[in-house]
Each structure stands twice: as C-alpha cells, then as structure tokens.
Amino acid sequence: MANILQVTPSPVQTDNRTLPTGQEARNQVQNPRIHNPVDPTRVVRADGQQGGRTGTATGEGSPGILDYDSNYGAFVQKLNSNPSTAGLLEQIIFQDTAGMPEDQAQLAQLLKELSASLQMQSAEELLNFFMEQGAAQVKYSGAFFDGLRNILTQNTSDGLKEAVLELLKSYNDFSAGPHLLTQMRTLADQIHDQLLTPFREEFRQELSQMNWYAANGDTEANAQALNGRIIPFLSNYISRTHDYGAVRDSVMLFILNAVKYENGSQDGMMKLFQRLVGNREFSYFYKGDAQSDLDSTLAAMHRSQAGNKFADALASLLERGGRGEAGVEQMLQFQSISQNILLNESVYMPLIHLLMPFSYEGKEVMSEIWVDPDAGEDGEEGGRKIRMLLQFQIQRLGSFDMVLEFQGWNVNMQLCVPPALQGEFDAIQENVTGILKNNGMKPGRMTVTEKRGELRLESVFPEIREKERTVNVRI
Secondary structure (H helix, E strand, C coil): CCCCCCCCCCCCCCCCCCCCHHHHHHHHHHHHCCCCCCCCCCCCCCCCCCCCCCCCCCCCCCCCCCCCCCHHHHHHHHHHHHCCCCHHHHHHHHCCHHHHCCCHHHHHHHHHHHHHHHHECCHHHHHHHHHHHHHHHEEEEEEHHHHHHHHCCCCHHHHHHHHHHHHHHHHHHHEEEEEEHHHHHHHHHHHHHHHHHHHHHHHHHHHHCCCCCCCCCCCCHHHHHHHHHHHHHHHHHHHHHHCHHHHHHHHHHHHHHHHHHHHHHHHHHHHHHHHHCCCCHHHHHCCCCCCCCCHHHHHHHHHHHCCCHHHHHHHHHHHHHHCCCCCCCHHHHHHHHHHHHHHCCCCCHHEEEEEEEEEECCEEEEEEEEEEEECCCCCCCCEEEEEEEEEEEEEECEEEEEEEECCCCCEEEEEEHHHHHHHHHHHHHHHHHHHHCCCCEEEEEEEECCCCCCCCHHHHHHHHHHCCCCCCCCC
C-alpha cells in the first residue's frame, strides 16, 4: 500500500568508506576562496568553515572544525540518539520485577504499587488513566489558556499583553508550589551539612519556622519566615565567614526557589487576574466566561496534585533504582530512564511526550505517544493540524507504530503492524475505521502496512526543525 503520510524508517547505512583522516578539513581551511561573505543582517560562520555537523563544540570530529548547531538543534539530535525510554521501562515494569533483590522490602512494595496502578479493569478506567497522564504533562491546557493565547496572538495593547504574561508567571509559580517547597527543604538539608559546625544548630532553629506541608498557595507565613529569618541568617553567615564555596551556590538556589514560591501566592494570583479582566480590551478579545474557565482550570490542577499513583510510584522507583537498590547492574538502566524523562521538562522540547504503560484484558502494553499540536496552519478543512505518533508493544504480539493527522474532525492514519498480523491488514483497517466513525471522526486516507524498522522523530515530525527561531550558535 502507498505510504500516504510519507513516513519511512531510517535508511540502512551502507557507506563503507574508512574513517576521515582530516585531510578534507585541512583542505577546506587552506582554500583561499571566500566561503562566507560578510552579511550584516545575519550571523555567519568564520571563513573556511562550511556546514555545522562535521564536529562538535568540544573539538570532536574533524580537526579545526567546530559544531555551530544551535542549542535547540543539539537537543533534537539528542532526542533521536537516546535509547527508547519505553523499551527500558518495559524491561523494569514487565520483565525484571522477579529479578529484584529479595532483601529490598521497600523496593518490592514500590513495584507492587506501580503494578497495581497499571491494572485497568474497563475501557472507561483506561480512558481516565490516559486523561490523567495527559493532564499532568500538559500544564497550560483548557479554555482559559486558549483564551489567553488568543489575546497574545492578536493586535492588542502592550498593557493587556503584559497583564496576561504577569498572570501566567504567577500561575506557573502557584502550580509549582508543592514542588518548590520540596526543593527548598532538600536544599535546606544540604546547606545545613555545608555550614560550619558552630552555625548548624542556629540554622536548624530558623528552619523550624517553616511549614513544609502548607496548603498550596498559602505562602504568607512561610514567606515571612524566609524573608525575616532564614535568608537574612544565610546572608549574614556568608558575610561573616567569607565562605564562598559550595554553600553559597546552594544558598543562591534556595533563594531562587523562595522567590518563586512567594510569587505563587493564590491571593497575589487572583489580584493579577482581577487586574487582567478589568482591562477594557479584555472582554473584546476573550470569548467566554473567564472566571468560570479559571475555576475549572484550578479544579483540574488540584485534582492532578491530589495524587497520581502511577507518577508517584514511578518517581520513587527510579530514585531508588538509580541509587543501586535494585542491584548495581541495574543502576545505569534506571538512570537512563530518569534522564530521558527529564528531557520532557526542557524548554527546548518541541513535542508533547507521554509514557502510557498499562495492563488490560490480560495483556501488558507499553505505549509511548509523541504529539505536535501545531503541525500545520489552519486549512480549509477547519482547525489546526495535529500530528501524533503512537508507538506501542502488545505482549506476545509485537510492536506497532501509528501515525495520525487530525484537522477538525478529519483524520488520516498510517498503521504499521508486526509481521504476525501480515494477513489481517484489511480486517484491521476496517475495524479501526469503524472505531473512528463511532467516535464522531471522519476517516480520510487510511493504510495498514507491515512494520519495517524504527521510525525517527524527524521523519514523522519534519516541522520540529522549522520551529527553531534562535541564533544558530552554541555558547
């Protein structure tokens, strides 16, 4: 069948040339021809240097040729080069459980809790699980933020846009309140151990003023303790002892988190909201009931903070496994998963990335979802184009790749299935088409083919290279 979405696996490398000797790089540098004429409107490479992928910024690769990729470009390369998070996670959750040390009772309990959180008894429970994980990953979603995005993209006054940005900044700190408290507590313990011994007891007494379990948004009492007692003590300590080592770095991080925590006051956020809706332009550009939309957003955020059993159990498991509690031979695997998951929090992340392991109807499934919500401009079909890559493995069956394109209610699909289902292509296409129609979708181009090789993100989402809007240099 035709490859309707033009998605193909990476070609097999057949280049049998020997390793580079560096002669090409030397010839390039010695060539007197001007390769990069001066252009005052843009940043160009130094003369004699063409291309940005012949080496690295640390001098690796061809001698004398540096890698001038942007930070964003380097991040995208890292996404493609990292081992599959889903594959590593599957080995831990569904395969290596029995191999964990028997003397680690706490680790065994975590594995039990994680497995229990992945047992789905009905389609409705599975849907709720997907929605919960999606809500935890996508912070700025819903009608309220859609309305604010509309304001920022319109030709509005600078005052209105400034009010929107101030509110978003306060909401960001407000939503991160519990995390900021945890970070400050961890940093406080670290600072305590770094202080000179005569000062530790006094610092511990100052910390006793903090309520580490304060309700989210209720920052007044803790802010008074931070600004009136703890931060002045630390400032005085450094000025008296001239201790400019590791303790000062920890103190600076502590103060940074304290400032963000204080800015996350719920009262302060609501004052900014009232200031925003009081702007005379606001009602013209915001379509809907802003107060009702904000209340729905806050309610969803509180539900998410109330507890995500899967995320909490996974975080604890990765922390303990990274310390070697699951066996020294497993440490690297746990650390690799943690690093890959942390990539989702990078400001350079161009896609929405979700991990969805679950067990349903006696089958264990490991799924991974990549979504580009801005894969194209609004078209005649209505609505923005959304592209999704869904990769999943079904126990005793094999791995699948599904590429979907949505625009309004219209959907195109390309499904790659394992060789075991080679004779079922027509039946699979008919069943999937029926599912889409039953859910109000309008199927367009639909193909089912055999899976050959692994898909690279850049082949499915070529737009991620076009999202770069920074100066093309690396510092």
